[in-house]
Amino acid sequence: MTLGPLFGEALRSARSQKVPSLLAILLIAGLCLTVLLTSGRAVGAQQSVLGSIDNISARQLIVTAPEDAGLRSAVIDRIAQYSLVTKVFAFGPAVDARNTVIQGGDAVPFRVLFQPSATHSANDALGSARVSTPAQETLGMQLPAGAVVTASGDLLGVIGSFEPSVFTEPFEPLLVSEKQANANERIATLVITARSVADLDRVEEYVATVLGVHSMQGVSIQKDASVARLRATVDNQLGSFSSGLVAAIFGLTGVLVAAVLYALVFLRRKDFGRRRALGASRTLILALILIQIGILAAGGAVLGSLVSALWLSSTGDPLPPTPYFAGVAILAVITALIAAVLPALSAARRDPIRELRVA
Structure with missing residues (x-):
């Protein structure tokens, strides 16, 4: 099966399981929302503070000769x-x-x-x-x-x-x-x-x-060295806080996403068994699950980013730069895909005869 039909099949599978799909979207949206309202807010504040420090007079060198x-x-x-x-x-x-x-x-x-x-x-x-x-x-x-x-x-x-x-x-x-x-x-x-x-x-x-x-x-070259030291201190402290918080949030969310995906795969075990019995390869099952999760994660990342941007704007907090929004969204999708690998491998390796057996 080519990539186009796989995307279509993944969308149909996602729509057929409304509750698990909605749960996956909300989980990724919550991940992005949490990161952007905590670490993202800190990054926005960091950029605002650094922008204040980087005023023109602090960036000047004056050479006298x-x-x-x-x-x-x-x-x-x-x-x-x-x-x-x-x-x-x-x-x-x-x-x-x-x-x-x-x-x-x-x-x-x-x-x-x-x-x-x-x-x-x-x-x-x-x-x-x-x-x-x-x-x-x-x-x-x-x-x-x-x-x-x-x-x-x-x-x-x-x-x-x-x-x-x-x-x-x-x-x-x-x-x-x-x-x-x-x-x-x-x-x-x-x-x-x-x-x-x-x-x-x-x-x-x-x-x-x-x-x-x-x-x-x-010849004298003058600059305000104290401002440079202050900028480096602020940048390092706020940057280390943000990166540590992001790592913790993504690690916890990855575990939750893996748990949800295991449940989703378990609910679809009969469907995967039928596909395997009809000749679907393990690679096809693996690709189908990962594409489905990728689509749901992308939707959740967009939703979480939009909600967090509206929230920060309404409260007057400084917004993190656009690349930060994009980075969080991409990292959220990657986290979901990594968390989906084990459940997808489990589904691809299931014995179709066992799954189709009527109790």
């Missing part, structure tokens, strides 16, 4: 190509700048902002700059327009403003003029954002190898 180190803007493109880096930019040396219409006014740092060459934003015009909101207030400008003069005597026209972001907050107040990395000019500060806190160490190692400086003397 003295003038004689020879750190150039071309390094930005090399770092931007690394898969574990999500953002990189650099600042040139800071120069004080003051509003030209306010004699003796407060100064703000003026920096050249270098972006990767692949960034499609237009470069600021030569001799122009953009001002952040805090810098605009410090300079005494009512509008983000006017002129500033730097300590080195350069005159810059202010052509617009920008709101501070989590990337620029450590450098506020800020007056910038944007250039692309291929300018290959001197930079003083390099800011790299890693994909996650867990990737910081590898990003740091990579950055140290591609800086291209004359000497590492005076």
Whole structure:
């Protein structure tokens, strides 16, 4: 018998035994529901906590270099190509700048902002700059327009403003003029954002190898190591709790599924005996039982996953990621199939003459 007819026969067998089939579906659904409402909820909370820890400032590396180190803007493109880096930019040396219409006014740092060459934003015009909101207030400008003069005597026209972001907050107040990395000019500060806190160490190692400086003397690579340690601790503790709980639940459920399947096979012993007497092979009986259990387990896994997702959503708990839902469902089906192997072998090895004998 080919696979298609086997599926059809397995479905008919499942429908003919409504109570045992429903019990098997509910058992697998209960397995998925239990795992997703306990360990799944913990995984969702774990992802939420790790997401909070993985804020942008915690994922940043800040490289500072003295003038004689020879750190150039071309390094930005090399770092931007690394898969574990999500953002990189650099600042040139800071120069004080003051509003030209306010004699003796407060100064703000003026920096050249270098972006990767692949960034499609237009470069600021030569001799122009953009001002952040805090810098605009410090300079005494009512509008983000006017002129500033730097300590080195350069005159810059202010052509617009920008709101501070989590990337620029450590450098506020800020007056910038944007250039692309291929300018290959001197930079003083390099800011790299890693994909996650867990990737910081590898990003740091990579950055140290591609800086291209004359000497590492005076070059500083700063990161928040305490956040990385906290993330590793949270990840390990919550992860070990979840995996232990899942193993216990699946182990217990596997025993219960095996018991239910033994009962199901016992109830169908006459049917299996007739099939064997009519020429069905042991392999066919084994395949028929496993396919039937696989269908019931898949239905139960889908049902349990849907109910648990609705439950978690209604209670406001964080949902585990989609791959976790899929993993639990697949593992539930595999558990049911493994638990069904012994009952299926028992059914396939039964003596048809004994099963058909009338007491």
